[in-house]
Amino acid sequence: xxxxxxxxxxxxxxxxxxxxxxxxxxxxxxxxxxxxxxxxxxxxxxxxxxxxxxxxxxxxxxxxxxxxxxxxxxxxxxxxxxxxxxxxxxxxxxxxxxxxxxxxxxxxxxxxxxxxxxxxxxxxxxxxxxxxxxxxxxxxxxxxxxxxxxxxxxxxxxxxxxxxxxxxxxxxxxxxxx
Amino acid sequence: xxxxxxxxxxxxxxxxxxxxxxxxxxxxxxxxxxxxxxxxxxxxxxxxxxxxxxxxxxxxxxxxxxxxxxxxxxxxxxxxxxxxxxxxxxxxxxxxxxxxxxxxxxxxxxxxxxxxxxxxxxxxxxxxxxxxxxxxxxxxxxxxxxxxxxxxxxxxxxxxxxxxxxxxxxxxxxxxxx
DNA sequence: TCGAATTTGTCAGCATGCTGTCATCTAGCC
DNA sequence: GGCTAGATGACAGCATGCTGACAAATTCGA
Numbered sequence: 001x002x003x004x005x006x007x008x009x010x011x012x013x014x015x016x017x018x019x020x021x022x023x024x025x026x027x028x029x030x031x032x033x034x035x036x037x038x039x040x041x042x043x044x045x046x047x048x049x050x051x052x053x054x055x056x057x058x059x060x061x062x063x064x065x066x067x068x069x070x071x072x073x074x075x076x077x078x079x080x081x082x083x084x085x086x087x088x089x090x091x092x093x094x095x096x097x098x099x100x101x102x103x104x105x106x107x108x109x110x111x112x113x114x115x116x117x118x119x120x121x122x123x124x125x126x127x128x129x130x131x132x133x134x135x136x137x138x139x140x141x142x143x144x145x146x147x148x149x150x151x152x153x154x155x156x157x158x159x160x161x162x163x164x165x166x167x168x169x170x171x172x173x174x175x176x177x178x
Numbered sequence: 179x180x181x182x183x184x185x186x187x188x189x190x191x192x193x194x195x196x197x198x199x200x201x202x203x204x205x206x207x208x209x210x211x212x213x214x215x216x217x218x219x220x221x222x223x224x225x226x227x228x229x230x231x232x233x234x235x236x237x238x239x240x241x242x243x244x245x246x247x248x249x250x251x252x253x254x255x256x257x258x259x260x261x262x263x264x265x266x267x268x269x270x271x272x273x274x275x276x277x278x279x280x281x282x283x284x285x286x287x288x289x290x291x292x293x294x295x296x297x298x299x300x301x302x303x304x305x306x307x308x309x310x311x312x313x314x315x316x317x318x319x320x321x322x323x324x325x326x327x328x329x330x331x332x333x334x335x336x337x338x339x340x341x342x343x344x345x346x347x348x349x350x351x352x353x354x355x356x
Numbered sequence: 357t358c359g360a361a362t363t364t365g366t367c368a369g370c371a372t373g374c375t376g377t378c379a380t381c382t383a384g385c386c
Numbered sequence: 387g388g389c390t391a392g393a394t395g396a397c398a399g400c401a402t403g404c405t406g407a408c409a410a411a412t413t414c415g416a
Contacts, residue, residue, distance in 0.1 A: 040340040041328040045233055046252070047347045050274045052230035053403075054354040055223055056372085060404095071372060074224070089394065096228045099394075101373045125381055126394055150219040153353060157346065162218040165343040168335065169225045175331060176232040231373075234402085238374095249402060267364065277364075279403045303411055304364055 048169075062149060066141045067112060071105050073142050076114065076131070080139045085118060085128030096177070114138055240327060244319045245290060249283050251320050254292065254309070258317045263296060263306030274355070292316055 059070035068076065078094050079086060088106055092099040106129055109115045114135035117127035131139060154162060237248035246254065256272050257264060266284055270277040284307055287293045292313035295305035309317060332340060 035329065037332045037335075037337060037340065038325055038328040040337065040344055041332045042324070044340065044344045044347065045237075045328075046273075047344060047351060048226060048229055048233060049252070051226055051347050051351050051354075053274065054351060055226060057404080058354050059223075060371095069371080074227070087394085095224075096231065097372095098374060100375085100396090103395075104372085123382075123394085146220070147216055150216040150223075151213065153350065154215045154219045157215075157349070159215060159218065161342055161346050162215065162222065164339055165346045166218055166222045166225060168339050168343045169222065169229050171335070172331065173225060173229050173232060176229075176236050235374080238401095247401080265364085275402095276404060278366085278405085281365075282402085301364080301412075 058149075062145050063142060066138050066145075067114070068138060068142060072109060072114070073146070075102065075105050075109065075129075076135060076139050076142065079115065079129050079131055080136070085120075085130045087120065087123065087126045087128060089126065091129065096173075109135075236327075240323050241320060244316050244323075245292070246316060246320060250287060250292070251324070253280065253283050253287065253307075254313060254317050254320065257293065257307050257309055258314070263298075263308045265298065265301065265304045265306060267304065269307065274351075287313075 056070045059073065063069065063073055074095055075091055078091050086094070088103050089099040091106070092102040095102065106115060106117075110117060113132055115129050116132050118130050120126055120128045234248045237251065241247065241251055252273055253269055256269050264272070266281050267277040269284070270280040273280065284293060284295075288295060291310055293307050294310050296308050298304055298306045
C-alpha cells in the first residue's frame with residue numbers, strides 16, 4: 001500500500017517514466033532516475049513498514065487472550081526454543097534488538113509469572129531467562145493460534161514465493177546489519 | 179535473522195521435523211505441525227520485524243544531515259507526489275497509519291518549515307499539507323541520497339525476485355488490512 | 357431539508373524500540 | 387596476577403505509532 005495506493009493516485013501526477021529498453025531515463029528535470037529497481041525497492045521498503053505495523057497489530061489481537069503481545073511472543077518463542085536458557089542480551093542478539101528493549105519486556109513477563117530469572121553458572125550478574133509452567137502453557141496456547149494463522153495466511157501462496165521472499169529479506173537484513 | 183540465527187542455534191534443540199512426502203507430521207507430542215510453510219511464514223514474520231527496524235535505522239542515518247528521519251521522509255515523499263496537496267488523514271490513509279501519528283509528525287515538520295498548512299477549499303477545518311521551498315529542497319536532497327541507496331541495495335538482486343517479494347508483501351498487507 | 361453517520365482536530369495515555377551513560381562484572385592479554 | 391577491553395544491569399530520555407475520547411465539521415440518505 002504505497003506508491004500505487006488509490007488514495008494517492010487520485011491526487012498524484014503519474015511520474016513520466018521514460019523507458020528505453022531495459023534502462024531508464026531522467027525525468028522532470030531533477031536528474032533523478034525512475035529505474036524499475038529503484039521504484040520496486042522503495043515500494044518494497046514502504047510495504048515492509050506497512051506490513052510490520054499490520055503484523056504487530058495482528059499478533060497483538062491474536063494473542064490478547066493469552067496475556068501476550070507481539071513483543072512478548074517474540075521473546076517467549078526464542079526462550080522456548082532454547083534448552084539451557086538464554087540471557088537477556090542473548091535474546092536481544094537473536095532478535096536483533098537492543099538489550100534494554102528486551103529487558104523491559106522480560107521484566108514485565110517475569111512480574112506476570114511467564115518467565116523466571118535463574119542463576120547463571122557462567123555469569124554472576126547476567127541471569128538466565130527460563131519459562132515458568134505458566135509460560136510454557138502460554139507458549140503452547142500461542143502455538144495453537146499461531147500455527148493455524150500461519151497456515152491460513154499461506155495456503156494460497158506457492159512455497160517458492162515464500163522461499164524467494166524470505167531469501168530476499170534475509171539478504172537485505174544481512175546487508176544492513178553489518 | 180531468526181529461527182536459524184547462530185546465537186540461537188548454539189543453545190537450541192533442533193525441532194524433530196518428520197517429513198512424509200510433502201506433508202508434515204506432529205512432533206514432540208503437542209499436536210503442532212512443523213509444516214514447511216508454517217516455518218517459512220513465521221521466519222518471514224520475524225525477518226520482517228527485523229528488517230523494519232534496520233530500515234528505520236538506515237533511513238534515519240541516511241537523512242540525518244537533511245533534518246529528516248524515516249517517519250518524515252515517508253510523509254514528505256507522499257506530499258511531494260501529490261499535486262493539489264493532501265490532508266493529514268489523507269496522508270495517513272496512503273501510509274496506512276493513524277491520522278494522529280501523522281499529525282504529530284506534520285506538526286513538527288511545519289514548525290521546522292518543511293511544510294505548510296494551507297486552506298482547503300473542500301473542507302473548513304481539514305487543511306492541506308504542502309511542501310515549502312525548504313521542504314522541496316529537502317525532498318530533492320532526499321532523492322539524491324535515497325535513489326543511489328535503493329540502487330546500491332538492489333544491484334545484485336534479480337528484478338524478478340524484487341517483484342515476487344513485493345507481490346507477496348502486498349498480498350499479505352491486503353489480507354491483514356481488511 | 358433535516359438528522360444520523362462519518363470524518364476530522366485535538367488531547368491524553370500507553371507500548372515498543374532506540375540511544376546514551378555509568379557502575380560493575382567478565383574475559384582476554386601482558 | 388594484574389590490567390584493559392568488552393559485556394551487562396540499571397536508569398533516563400526520546401521517537402514512533404497505537405488506541406480512546408470528545409467536540410466540531412462534513413456527508414449522505416430519508
